[in-house]
Amino acid sequence: MIRADHLSYAIGGRSLVSDIDLGCTAGSVTVVIGPNGAGKSTLLRLVAGELRPSGGTVRYGDTAIAGLSAAELATRRAVVPQAVHLAFSFTLSEVTRMGCGHRRNGEIAARDALARVGLDDLADRQFHTLSGGEQQRAHVARALVQLWQAGRPPTEQALLLDEPTASLDLRHQIRTLELARAFAAEGGTVLAVLHDLNLAAEFADHVVLMLGGCIVQQGPPAAVIADETVSGVYEVVGTINRLPARGVPYFLPQSRSDARNPTGSA
Amino acid sequence: MSTALFATVRGPVLRHVGAPTVVFVLLGTGLVLATVLSLATGATDVGFADLWRFLTGRTEQMGAQTRLVIEAIRLPRTALALLVGAGLGLAGALMQGLFRNPLADPAVVGVTSGAATAAVAAIVLGDGVLAPLAALLGQEYLPTLAFAGGLLNTALLYFFATRGQRTSTATLVLAGIAVGAFAAALTGILIFLADDNQLRDITFWSLGSLGGATAARVLSVAPFVLAAIIACPFLARGLDAMALGDAVAFHMGVDVQRVKKVVILSVAAAAGATVAVTGSIGFVGIVVPHVLRLAGGASHRFLLPASALGGALLLVTADMFARTVVAPAELPLGIITALIGAPVFLSMLLRRRPWEIAP
Numbered sequence: 224m225i226r227a228d229h230l231s232y233a234i235g236g237r238s239l240v241s242d243i244d245l246g247c248t249a250g251s252v253t254v255v256i257g258p259n260g261a262g263k264s265t266l267l268r269l270v271a272g273e274l275r276p277s278g279g280t281v282r283y284g285d286t287a288i289a290g291l292s293a294a295e296l297a298t299r300r301a302v303v304p305q306a307v308h309l310a311f312s313f314t315l316s317e318v319t320r321m322g323c324g325h326r327r328n329g330e331i332a333a334r335d336a337l338a339r340v341g342l343d344d345l346a347d348r349q350f351h352t353l354s355g356g357e358q359q360r361a362h363v364a365r366a367l368v369q370l371w372q373a374g375r376p377p378t379e380q381a382l383l384l385d386e387p388t389a390s391l392d393l394r395h396q397i398r399t400l401e402l403a404r405a406f407a408a409e410g411g412t413v414l415a416v417l418h419d420l421n422l423a424a425e426f427a428d429h430v431v432l433m434l435g436g437c438i439v440q441q442g443p444p445a446a447v448i449a450d451e452t453v454s455g456v457y458e459v460v461g462t463i464n465r466l467p468a469r470g471v472p473y474f475l476p477q478s479r480s481d482a483r484n485p486t487g488s489a
Numbered sequence: 490m491s492t493a494l495f496a497t498v499r500g501p502v503l504r505h506v507g508a509p510t511v512v513f514v515l516l517g518t519g520l521v522l523a524t525v526l527s528l529a530t531g532a533t534d535v536g537f538a539d540l541w542r543f544l545t546g547r548t549e550q551m552g553a554q555t556r557l558v559i560e561a562i563r564l565p566r567t568a569l570a571l572l573v574g575a576g577l578g579l580a581g582a583l584m585q586g587l588f589r590n591p592l593a594d595p596a597v598v599g600v601t602s603g604a605a606t607a608a609v610a611a612i613v614l615g616d617g618v619l620a621p622l623a624a625l626l627g628q629e630y631l632p633t634l635a636f637a638g639g640l641l642n643t644a645l646l647y648f649f650a651t652r653g654q655r656t657s658t659a660t661l662v663l664a665g666i667a668v669g670a671f672a673a674a675l676t677g678i679l680i681f682l683a684d685d686n687q688l689r690d691i692t693f694w695s696l697g698s699l700g701g702a703t704a705a706r707v708l709s710v711a712p713f714v715l716a717a718i719i720a721c722p723f724l725a726r727g728l729d730a731m732a733l734g735d736a737v738a739f740h741m742g743v744d745v746q747r748v749k750k751v752v753i754l755s756v757a758a759a760a761g762a763t764v765a766v767t768g769s770i771g772f773v774g775i776v777v778p779h780v781l782r783l784a785g786g787a788s789h790r791f792l793l794p795a796s797a798l799g800g801a802l803l804l805v806t807a808d809m810f811a812r813t814v815v816a817p818a819e820l821p822l823g824i825i826t827a828l829i830g831a832p833v834f835l836s837m838l839l840r841r842r843p844w845e846i847a848p
Contacts, residue, residue: 273736297742304740310589310732311787321733322741324726369741 578800581774607638639761713762772830
């Protein structure tokens with residue numbers, strides 16, 4: 224559904240994303256991983272149409288997004304950004320409904336979306352009184368409302384998530400990504416930036432590993448999340464094991480031995 | 490006692506109709522009452538019986554003098570107060586939405602000073618360089634130039650105070666001071682160039698009162714304020730979304746740049762053009778939206794029309810005080826709004842919450 228060809232983005236003479244080819248099929252979850260500054264968020268913002276690429280194109284289906292208006296784009300994709308600062312004291316329900324403007328059935332959709340992220344009993348609370356994790360889940364609900372109310376089938380829509388689990392507890396990390404999976408199960412396309420390799424391995428159909436603005440490797444989780452790629456790209460020590468039953472990889476971090484024991488007396 | 494009663498009534502009422510509806514009903518009722526009182530009070534007493542005759546079109550049953558007082562003095566003055574108040578309240582709410590900052594106000598950040606400079610230029614240069622323009626625009630000459638001056642200042646301010654989508658209060662106020670000082674300097678030069686007749690016009694104009702209200706003046710400002718009011722329904726959704734930032738608003742399908750352009754045009758029309766006829770009247774744009782946000786929520790679909798109504802109500806009431814407290818003399822209206830507004834502004838600074846005001 225999403226197709227990026229030779230996508231590049233440079234600002235102030237610095238190249239943040241260079242010559243990326245990426246394909247996300249409808250009904251699948253694609254997860255972008257990589258160290259800080261690898262260009263993951265920039266890639267997501269390029270795909271969202273928020274940044275204008277210095278080179279290359281992004282297509283949703285057969286439509287190049289360069290020619291689409293903000294309103295047309297909004298029917299095709301919703302975005303959950305990393306950090307959002309809300310001005311003025313809106314209620315949670317008002318923020319959720321912003322996803323669809325003032326459409327009449329927006330209220331029902333908002334209540335439904337809030338129920339899915341487990342916030343339905345807080346609908347009338349002031350948004351600023353919610354915890355960081357609750358606010359993040361609210362933005363996921365807002366994105367869902369936007370997609371539901373856009374009048375397109377999920378097969379023509381994408382959900383773009385930039386570290387949606389960053390300030391969530393374990394239960395809500397899993398719950399949020401299950402929502403993304405459910406959207407993919409309806410035929411939607413999900414592109415998410417994640418830092419947690421274990422969540423990526425569990426929830427992704429396709430993993431894209433980035434470093435220095437380029438894609439180092441992409442493929443199924445089991446192929447990308449492997450000892451050599453992870454230690455090479457992240458420059459950390461750790462072990463990649465596989466769940467015995469399903470072969471899903473998981474990463475167990477280790478501190479370097481000299482960090483544990485700086486005097487070296489052992 | 491009364492608060493307890495209010496609380497017991499408030500719960501069920503709010504549950505059924507919602508706070509915004511209650512606020513609209515209160516504002517509407519207040520506005521009708523204030524308008525009637527404003528028509529009735531002043532240096533000459535107009536009885537409610539006469540007023541009723543006037544309002545129901547039975548003018549032949551009234552004394553000629555009473556009729557003249559209402560038609561030539563009270564009606565234009567009240568109408569001008571309503572229009573100017575609506576314009577200032579609306580301009581404040583729009584500007585705060587644009588800057589994502591509840592302390593933004595056309596007067597505080599110096600937009601009105603731009604309009605004022607343009608208005609003075611219009612008076613001083615009206616016989617010279619700008620004469621063809623004056624002839625072309627007729628009675629719309631002064632408000633149009635003030636609109637242009639306000640527009641220029643708003644655009645400059647936005648350019649200087651906004652970095653990376655966020656507008657810092659400090660930069661906003663400082664840029665406002667600088668832009669305002671520059672505008673004041675230009676005004677000084679123009680006054681220096683003015684002849685005696687023009688000086689009298691400028692002084693009369695800059696006193697900032699509704700005293701000189703005439704039907705012609707009302708009609709010259711009305712199109713600008715009405716244009717800004719008409720723009721509101723198209724701006725509400727965009728401004729709501731922009732409370733989450735420009736990027737998120739864009740994600741949700743808002744053409745952010747277009748909304749910003751229309752907001753800047755509307756602020757210049759609503760605040761700039763009213764300055765042209767009344768001089769600078771401060772703080773209406775801060776106090777009114779602030780109180781209304783507390784009462785009915787932050788949604789611009791509520792806030793924009795309510796701020797127009799609230800501004801109109803505040804100014805009609807303030808004007809009534811202005812011309813009755815020290816009657817037969819008159820207090821300048823700007824003094825009254827500043828007396829109410831400055832303390833509210835300061836209390837907002839004291840009680841500010843981190844999310845309300847960007848650092």
